Amino acid sequence: MSRVIRIGTRGSKLALAQTGTIADALRATGVEVEIVPITTPGDRSDKPIPQIGVGVFTSSLREALQRKEIDLIVHSLKDLPTTPEPGLVVAAIPPRADPRDALIARDGLTLGELPPGSTVGTGSLRRTAQLRALGLGLEIVPIRGNIDTRMRKVADGVLDAVVLARAGLARIGRDGEITETLDPIQMLPAPAQGALALECRAADVDVEHLLASTLDDEGTRAAVTAERAMMAALEAGCSSPIGALAEIVEDFDAEGAVVERISLRGTAAAEGENGAVDMVRAIALADRSEAEQLGRTLAAELLDLGAGALSGPAQ
Numbered sequence: 029m030s031r032v033i034r035i036g037t038r039g040s041k042l043a044l045a046q047t048g049t050i051a052d053a054l055r056a057t058g059v060e061v062e063i064v065p066i067t068t069p070g071d072r073s074d075k076p077i078p079q080i081g082v083g084v085f086t087s088s089l090r091e092a093l094q095r096k097e098i099d100l101i102v103h104s105l106k107d108l109p110t111t112p113e114p115g116l117v118v119a120a121i122p123p124r125a126d127p128r129d130a131l132i133a134r135d136g137l138t139l140g141e142l143p144p145g146s147t148v149g150t151g152s153l154r155r156t157a158q159l160r161a162l163g164l165g166l167e168i169v170p171i172r173g174n175i176d177t178r179m180r181k182v183a184d185g186v187l188d189a190v191v192l193a194r195a196g197l198a199r200i201g202r203d204g205e206i207t208e209t210l211d212p213i214q215m216l217p218a219p220a221q222g223a224l225a226l227e228c229r230a231a232d233v234d235v236e237h238l239l240a241s242t243l244d245d246e247g248t249r250a251a252v253t254a255e256r257a258m259m260a261a262l263e264a265g266c267s268s269p270i271g272a273l274a275e276i277v278e279d280f281d282a283e284g285a286v287v288e289r290i291s292l293r294g295t296a297a298a299e300g301e302n303g304a305v306d307m308v309r310a311i312a313l314a315d316r317s318e319a320e321q322l323g324r325t326l327a328a329e330l331l332d333l334g335a336g337a338l339s340g341p342a343q
């Protein structure tokens with residue numbers, strides 16, 4: 029392609045890192061790439077993320093894309109609302125990084141080693157609800173800010189631990205400080221955590237084709253499709269207390285031949301006794317081609333178990 033592809037990005041270390049990775053991958057295919065920094069209102073606000081609303085970081089970037097000031101956005105797919113944006117298309121979803129959450133605790137401690145009353149920082153309702161459900165007597169402290177700011181609270185002794193996504197830590201080169209990778213049995217990640225979404229204008233067929241043919245990963249796309257279909261069916265926004273993890277697993281068909289299927293685990297908040305938050309959980313399996321339906325089926329099962337009482341766009 030003779031055109032220069034302009035990638036718009038927020039100025040955070042994480043955004044620059046993931047944009048840089050995609051820029052390198054595109055340059056390796058022989059195209060010329062320019063990186064265009066864009067400041068969003070979300071970067072200027074100190075309010076907790078659940079209060080500033082869904083998609084606050086994405087709207088300024090999308091406006092620049094619609095106005096043709098840039099040609100491509102590299103999103104963290106977990107931060108992207110499930111409603112499609114008219115005129116734009118997610119042209120590629122590259123191979124996913126490790127989707128799990130991680131603990132960074134003082135003195136190399138694991139969750140189980142933190143004494144009751146220990147303070148654990150997170151800004152996420154999903155992480156808060158799942159940490160509480162473990163019944164370890166941890167004190168969950170709401171925090172926000174970028175990854176470095178959150179990590180500093182442990183280094184400075186302000187908090188005993190924080191929980192962050194492995195993928196983000198790896199992208200900024202700080203995964204060496206993880207003291208425990210949380211098993212999805214304890215902590216299901218956010219839908220699409222660890223995955224990137226490459227968005228361009230639907231009318232820009234050259235860029236769309238380049239992205240789709242060089243950077244898309246079908247297995248990742250199937251997994252995140254199932255997770256996001258579950259989220260959409262629960263009408264949950266990106267900051268609602270729900271978690272989901274789909275994995276491609278090997279199974280046997282009726283004749284005993286090995287086939288690949290998708291397994292999807294999900295969790296959502298439900299109202300427990302005395303108004304407490306309970307996390308209900310479910311798992312289901314489907315053919316790879318049925319990712320979307322699998323997500324809806326699991327959502328229906330979670331709703332049957334009482335999910336939804338606390339989930340909703342307002343959270």
Ligand SMILES: NCc1[nH]cc(CCC(=O)O)c1CC(=O)O
Nearest residue numbers: 104106192193195196221222223
């Ligand atoms: N909500 C913030 C956010 N958006 C994307 C990531 C990095 C992980 C990813 O790309 O999924 C993070 C940080 C975190 O949750 O620890």
